[in-house]
Every structure is written in C-alpha cells, then in structure tokens.
Amino acid sequence: MSLVARFRLDYPGFCLDVDLDLPSRGVSALFGHSGSGKTTLLRCIAGLVHAPGGRLAFDGEAWQDAGHFLPPHRRPLGYVFQEAGLFPHLSARANIDYGRRRAAAPLEPAALDHVIELLGIGALLDRRPDQLSGGERQRVAIARALAVRPRLLLMDEPLAALDHARKQEILPYLDRLRAELDIPILYVSHAPDEVARLADHIVVLEGGRALAQGPLADTLARVDLPIRLGDDTGAVIEASLAERDENWHLARVEFPGGSLWLPDPGLPPDQRVRVRILARDVGISLTRQAGTSVLNQLPGTITAIADDGDPALTLVQADLGGAAVVARVARRAVAALGLEPGRAVWLEIKAASALG
Amino acid sequence: MSDSDLQALVTTLTLSGVTTLVLLVLGTPLAWWLARTRQRWSVAVEAVVALPLVLPPTVLGFYMLVALGPLGPIGGTLESFGLHHLAFSFTGLVVASTLYSLPFMVQPLKDAFGAVGTRVLDAAATLRAGPWDRFFSVVLPLARRGFLTAITLTFAHTVGEFGVVLMVGGNIPGETRVLSIAIYDHAEAMDYASAHVLAGGLLATSFALLLAVYAFNRLYPAAHP
Numbered sequence: 001m002s003l004v005a006r007f008r009l010d011y012p013g014f015c016l017d018v019d020l021d022l023p024s025r026g027v028s029a030l031f032g033h034s035g036s037g038k039t040t041l042l043r044c045i046a047g048l049v050h051a052p053g054g055r056l057a058f059d060g061e062a063w064q065d066a067g068h069f070l071p072p073h074r075r076p077l078g079y080v081f082q083e084a085g086l087f088p089h090l091s092a093r094a095n096i097d098y099g100r101r102r103a104a105a106p107l108e109p110a111a112l113d114h115v116i117e118l119l120g121i122g123a124l125l126d127r128r129p130d131q132l133s134g135g136e137r138q139r140v141a142i143a144r145a146l147a148v149r150p151r152l153l154l155m156d157e158p159l160a161a162l163d164h165a166r167k168q169e170i171l172p173y174l175d176r177l178r179a180e181l182d183i184p185i186l187y188v189s190h191a192p193d194e195v196a197r198l199a200d201h202i203v204v205l206e207g208g209r210a211l212a213q214g215p216l217a218d219t220l221a222r223v224d225l226p227i228r229l230g231d232d233t234g235a236v237i238e239a240s241l242a243e244r245d246e247n248w249h250l251a252r253v254e255f256p257g258g259s260l261w262l263p264d265p266g267l268p269p270d271q272r273v274r275v276r277i278l279a280r281d282v283g284i285s286l287t288r289q290a291g292t293s294v295l296n297q298l299p300g301t302i303t304a305i306a307d308d309g310d311p312a313l314t315l316v317q318a319d320l321g322g323a324a325v326v327a328r329v330a331r332r333a334v335a336a337l338g339l340e341p342g343r344a345v346w347l348e349i350k351a352a353s354a355l356g
Numbered sequence: 357m358s359d360s361d362l363q364a365l366v367t368t369l370t371l372s373g374v375t376t377l378v379l380l381v382l383g384t385p386l387a388w389w390l391a392r393t394r395q396r397w398s399v400a401v402e403a404v405v406a407l408p409l410v411l412p413p414t415v416l417g418f419y420m421l422v423a424l425g426p427l428g429p430i431g432g433t434l435e436s437f438g439l440h441h442l443a444f445s446f447t448g449l450v451v452a453s454t455l456y457s458l459p460f461m462v463q464p465l466k467d468a469f470g471a472v473g474t475r476v477l478d479a480a481a482t483l484r485a486g487p488w489d490r491f492f493s494v495v496l497p498l499a500r501r502g503f504l505t506a507i508t509l510t511f512a513h514t515v516g517e518f519g520v521v522l523m524v525g526g527n528i529p530g531e532t533r534v535l536s537i538a539i540y541d542h543a544e545a546m547d548y549a550s551a552h553v554l555a556g557g558l559l560a561t562s563f564a565l566l567l568a569v570y571a572f573n574r575l576y577p578a579a580h581p
Contacts, residue, residue, distance in 0.1 A: 048478050072481040073489075079482035085475040089497045098493070099483030141479075148484060 003028075003152070003184070007044045007054040009208075016040050016051070016208040024059055024152075026200035027178055027185045029216070031192075037208040038188045039082075042156050045186065046079050047072035058152060073102075078145030080155040084137040086129040092140045093125040096147050103148035115146050118180065119173050135166035139173060146181070153185045159194060174198060192232035196220065196276050197355040221324035223306035223315040230309065234278035236355075237323045241271045250295075253354070256322030261295045265354035274355045279315060282327035283348040286337055296349040300325070302341050305334060318347055325349070357553060363530050364538040364554075371446070371534060372514040375453040379461040379510050382454070387465035388495075405462050408455065417523025420452040424524065444526040452524040453514050460509040468502020469495065501573050508569045512562050 002024050009016040016037045022028045030038040043049040045056060047063065047070060056064040063070045078099075086095050096116075100106040107115065116122050119139040129137055138158055145153060158174075159167045171194070178185065178198060189195050195202060196216070203213040204225060212225055219225075221235040237260075239253035244264055251264040253273055260275060267273060288297055300318040308315045314334050316327045325347060329339075339345065357365075386405070390398055408416060424442035425431045430451075431441030442448030472495050480490045496503070518536040525532030527541070535554055542551035 046482055048481065071486070072478075073484050073486050075482075077482065079479070081475060081479060083475065085479040087476055087479070087494060087498075098480070098485075102484035102489070104484075144483065154482075 002059070003045070003186075004057045005041075005045055005055070007041065007051045007056075009040065009044070009049070009051045009054075014208060016044070018205070018208070018210050020203060020210060020213065022184075022186070022203070022213075023201055024184045027187050027198050028201040028203065029195040029199035030186060030188045030203050030205060031190070031195050031199075032205035033190055036190075036205040038190075038205050039156055040208075041205070042154050042186060042188050046077060046154055047075055048079075076151040078148055078150030078153045080138070080142050080145050080153070080158045082157045083161050084129070084134075084141035086132075086137055086141055086144070088129050090128075091125065092121065092127055092129070092132065095129070095140060096125075096144045099144060099148040105149055107147050107149045111149075112143075112147055115143050118176055119143050133166070134162050135169045138162065138166075138170060142173070142177070146177075151183060153181075153183055154188075155185060156188045157190070158187075159191070160189075171197065192229050192234075193276075196234070196236050197274065217324065221317055221326055223304050223317045223326060231278070231280060233280075233308075233315065233326060233328065234276055235323075235325045237275045237277065237325075239273055239275050241265075241267055241269055241273055243269075251354075255320075257320040258298045258323070260298075260349065260352050262352045262354060267354070275352050276355055277325050277349055277352045279326040279328040281349065281351040282325055283350065284316060284318075284327050284329055284333070284337070284339065285346050285348060288346050289348065292348070294348040294350050296347075296352070298347050298349065300345060300347050302339055302343045302345060304341055305339065318345065320347070358550065360529055360533075361535075361538055361550065361554060364533050364535050367446075367530065367532070368515055368534040368536075371449055371453060372511045374450050375457055375514045376461075376507055376511045378450065378454050379457060380507065383458065383461035383465060383506070383510075387462045388469055388491075390462065391466045391469035406459050408457070409459050413456065413517065413519025414523055416456055417452065417520040420448070420455065420520065420524045424448045424451065443524065444528060444532060446525075446531050449521060449525040449532050452520050453517060456517055456520045457510045457513045460513045461506045464502045464506040464509065465499070468499035468506075471502075472498045501576075504569055504572065508565055512565055515558065516562065 003022040005018065005020045007016055007018055014037065018041060030041060032038050040049060044051045044054060050069060054064050062068060063075055087098065090098065119142060121136065121139050121143060124132060124136055124140065132140065142158065159170055162170065175198070187198060199216045201214070202216050202219045204211045204219065212219055212222065217236050217238065237255050239255035239260070242252045242254040242259060244251040249264045250261050252259050252261050253275055262275065265273060298320050300320045302316055303319050303324070304317040306315050308328060312331055313328055314331050316329055316334070316339060318325055318327065327347065390402055421443055422428045423430045426435055426441040426443070431443060435441050442451060476494055476498070477490055480494045485493060516536065518540070521532065521534055521537060527533050527537050535558060539551050539554045542548070542554065
C-alpha cells in the first residue's frame with residue numbers, strides 16, 4: 001500500500017529527479033522553497049505533466065511505466081489547485097457536480113452533504129465563483145475534488161494564494177478533513193507552519209531532488225538537513241491532553257518521555273494534540289534551574305549538533321526519552337558548557353504551542 | 357429588386373453560410389493549436405493565416421484561379437480523375453472564400469481559447485473529463501464570445517468580398533454572381549437606383565449584424581477564469 005514515484009524531467013535551468021516511496025495513509029507533505037520542483041512533481045503524479053520514462057504506481061496499480069501512461073482523467077485522484085480553478089461559468093453546486101457526474105463511483109449524496117457541511121459551504125452553493133471570496137472558492141474547490149471520491153487527494157499549496165486571515169479560516173477545515181477522511185493526501189507547501197500542523201510524513205525537496213523523507217517528527221527534528229527554515233526551525237511532538245489548570249489558563253500534555261505545560265488550547269481531555277516547539281524557544285543548561293520563569297524543564301540527552309545558518313549559532317538535537325526537540329544555542333555556549341552528543345542536559349522550553 | 361439581384365442575394369448568402377461552416381470546422385482546431393502550441397514555427401503558420409488581411413484580394417484570387425483552373429495543381433488533379441476543375445464554379449468560390457476569410461475565423465477564436473487558460477482545463481482533466489469532454493463542457497462555454505465574434509466576422513466578411521470572387525468566380529448568374537458583383541454591374545451600367553438598393557441594403561445589414569454582436573457581448577460579458 002503505497003505511492004511509488006520515479007521521475008526525471010529536464011527543463012532548461014531546472015531538473016526534477018526524484019525517487020519516492022510514500023505511505024498511502026495520512027498526509028504526506030511535499031515541502032520545499034519555491035522552485036524546488038514540488039508542484040512539478042505533483043503534476044507528474046496527476047498526469048498533467050508527462051515525464052517520459054517516469055514510473056508511477058499507486059497501491060500496486062501502474063499509472064505510468066515504460067510505454068504506458070494513464071491520462072489524468074482516468075486516474076482515481078482529486079486535485080486542489082493553488083488558485084481554486086473553479087469553472088467561472090458554473091455555480092458552486094455545478095462545479096461540485098461536474099466531476100461527480102463523470103466519476104464512476106462518486107460520493108453518495110449523504111456523504112457529499114457531509115463534506116459540504118464539513119467545509120461550511122452549504123449557503124454558497126448557488127453562487128458563481130466571482131461572487132465568492134478567495135477562501136470560499138478554495139473550500140468549494142476542495143469539495144469538488146472530494147466529490148469524485150478520489151482514492152488519492154493532491155493539494156497544491158491550497159492556502160498559498162490566501163492572506164493570513166483566510167488561511168486561518170481554512171486550516172480548521174483541513175484539520176477536520178484530515179481527521180475524518182480515510183484517503184491519503186499529498187500536500188504541497190512551502191509554509192513550515194502548515195506542514196507542522198497537517199503532515200504525518202514529509203518529503204523535503206530542494207532543486208528538484210528529495211533531500212529527505214520520513215515521518216514528520218523525525219524529519220523536522222533532524223539538524224543535518226541543508227534546508228534552512230530560519231525562525232521556523234523546530235520539532236513537532238504528538239501528545240495528548242492530560243490536565244488543565246483553569247486558574248492560569250494552562251494545559252499539560254503528555255507524550256512518550258515527559259509532559260509539557262502550554263497555553264490551554266481549549267480542547268477536551270485525552271484529545272490528541274500536536275505540539276510544536278521552535279528551536280529558538282529552547283535553551284539548554286547542565287543542571288535544573290531554580291527560580292526561573294521557564295515553565296518546562298525536561299531532562300534529555302544530546303543526540304546531534306549541527307551548524308545553523310548564522311555562524312554564531314548551532315542547532316542541538318536532544319532526545320527527551322522518545323521525543324526529539326531541537327534547540328538553537330550560541331556556538332560559544334556549546335563550547336563553554338562542553339555540549340556534545342551523549343551528554344545529559346536539561347532542556348528549558350520557554351514556549352510550545354498546540355496545533356489545531 | 358430584380359430576379360437576377362435576388363438570385364445574387366441567394367448566392368451570396370449560400371456562399372457565406374457554407375464558407376462560415378467550413379471555416380468553423382477547419383478554423384477551430386487550427387485556432388486551438390495556435391493558442392496552445394509552444395512550437396516556434398507556429399508563428400509562420402500565424403503569419404500565413406493573417407496574410408489575407410494585408411494581401412490585395414486580387415493577388416489571392418489570381419493564385420487561386422491558377423491553382424483551381426484546369427492546368428493548376430488542384431484543378432489539374434481533379435481533371436485527371438475525370439472531375440471538373442474548380443475555376444468559375446461555386447465550389448471554387450467556397451475554397452477561395454475559405455482562404456480569404458480564414459483570419460476572421462481563426463484570430464478571434466485563438467484569442468478566446470488563449471483566454472480560457474490552462475488551469476480550468478487541468479481542473480476538468482482531474483475531474484474525469486476527457487479531451488473532447490473538456491472542449492465541449494469548458495472551452496466552448498468560456499469561449500462563446502469568441503465564437504460569436506468569429507462567426508459574425510467571417511460571415512459578414514464573406515458577404516462583402518469582391519476581388520477574389522471576380523478573379524475566381526467570374527460572373528455566372530445563379531452560380532458565382534454575388535451581390536458585390538451585382539452592385540458593380542449596376543454601377544457600370546449607370547443603374548444607380550438598383551446599385552443603391554443593394555449597396556444600402558448591404559451597409560444596413562452589416563451594421564445591424566455587428567451592432568447586435570457587440571451589444572450582445574456587452575450585455576453578457578464572458579465570465580473571467
């Protein structure tokens with residue numbers, strides 16, 4: 001059960017050369033800066049770009065190999081474009097029905113109603129695309145892609161064309177889709193926060209090549225990747241809500257290896273949450289500090305140290321006993337404290353946030 | 357209007373109608389190819405398509421006459437198969453008009469196809485629509501202004517042609533004698549009254565046709581992708 005893709009495409013000044021094996025469950029993010037080839041890769045997977053000599057198989061079905069190329073309209077996928085790409089001459093409802101009428105086994109009416117409700121577009125169905133806001137158009141486009149009941153959903157930076165407020169408006173819907181839909185999603189993005197929030201698996205692309213791929217938490221916590229996220233460098237930990245302190249609006253989340261206090265996300269007890277800890281919010285000390293404002297001090301072991309973009313800084317990866325975090329510390333501090341892999345330290349986590 | 361003028365009117369409308377239909381069938385794929393292709397030599401095709409805009413109709417008509425006549429490559433080939441050559445025939449006139457009005461069909465369609473954009477076509481492809489389905493369900497409705505303009509301009513332009521008809525068709529009543537030739541004949545014969553009827557009629561009809569098209573396009577603007 002997987003998506004196996006091997007593509008090589010030469011354009012003047014750009015070469016895509018990837019060999020991927022992606023899980024066919026959950027959200028896989030194709031992550032990279034613009035120009036890294038992630039959209040081209042997605043279009044190759046959809047069949048919108050024909051990369052001669054490429055190979056692509058989904059769940060053991062060959063979509064492309066030597067001498068065989070399944071055209072895009074025969075592939076059981078759904079595609080959400082960066083700019084919605086709604087048909088301007090059709091109402092939102094007719095847009096959603098366009099693929100449904102043509103699909104061999106489309107979504108049942110009840111299931112479609114559920115998707116429409118999930119995306120909050122019930123009241124917009126009679127409007128034309130030019131009467132919808134950017135965020136509304138994108139939600140209709142998502143419903144349209146889901147209405148054909150795809151076995152694989154491809155999303156090409158569905159939030160990139162939207163401003164911050166519109167993004168925040170759509171993200172909860174994507175969260176719900178991720179939780180409720182049982183289809184694999186390939187999600188192209190250059191935004192670390194989207195990836196940290198939505199992805200389960202990540203492929204890091206740079207210059208047309210896959211630098212790294214693996215489960216999200218492991219890959220984000222790697223400090224040896226040449227891709228630089230600057231202030232967005234950080235780790236993600238899967239945790240569950242254990243208790244709340246209503247006096248101080250805090251909640252404690254537990255994960256294998258420890259627990260953390262963070263601002264109360266207002267979620268029900270035992271709810272799974274994804275916690276993001278940015279490298280700049282993590283400090284390191286040799287002993288547990290007394291009289292500090294830092295909420296969380298956790299014992300851990302240094303596993304790796306690597307250069308950061310700035311010559312004064314390094315990235316230190318530490319294991320908390322099951323979960324990894326990354327700390328950004330001054331090179332001088334590394335030398336002064338004698339930090340090295342294997343050393344036991346205390347990690348001071350100044351801030352952590354629950355995603356979703 | 358005399359019987360012969362009426363006959364010329366019928367010939368003119370038939371010629372324009374047939375030419376428009378032929379061009380709709382041939383010009384649509386050509387315009388589609390021009391709008392989509394990335395091949396460099398397509399600019400040469402584009403230039404050839406635009407030639408009738410700048411060439412004197414008599415030049416085009418002259419070459420068509422040579423080509424379609426009994427000794428020309430087309431007419432000669434037909435003769436060798438025991439068929440009749442096409443000079444001074446209605447069919448020859450259709451062939452010549454098709455070439456002559458080609459840019460009036462192709463250019464508006466090419467612009468309209470270009471404006472449809474690739475994103476909606478990609479979207480349709482990922483929504484299970486095959487190539488023909490995409491054309492009829494997405495391109496046609498989005499390019500309908502272009503079609504309306506192309507059809508009207510082609511028809512009106514064919515109604516108004518003179519030089520090409522004179523060279524290729526001659527002046528055979530009921531076969532190749534069209535309105536513009538009839539007007540010329542009336543003027544030659546100093547029958548200005550009859551010439552006025554036909555010329556005024558053509559002027560008014562052409563104006564009304566174009567007015568209707570532009571008003572329609574103003575009232576129902578194309579939805580923008």
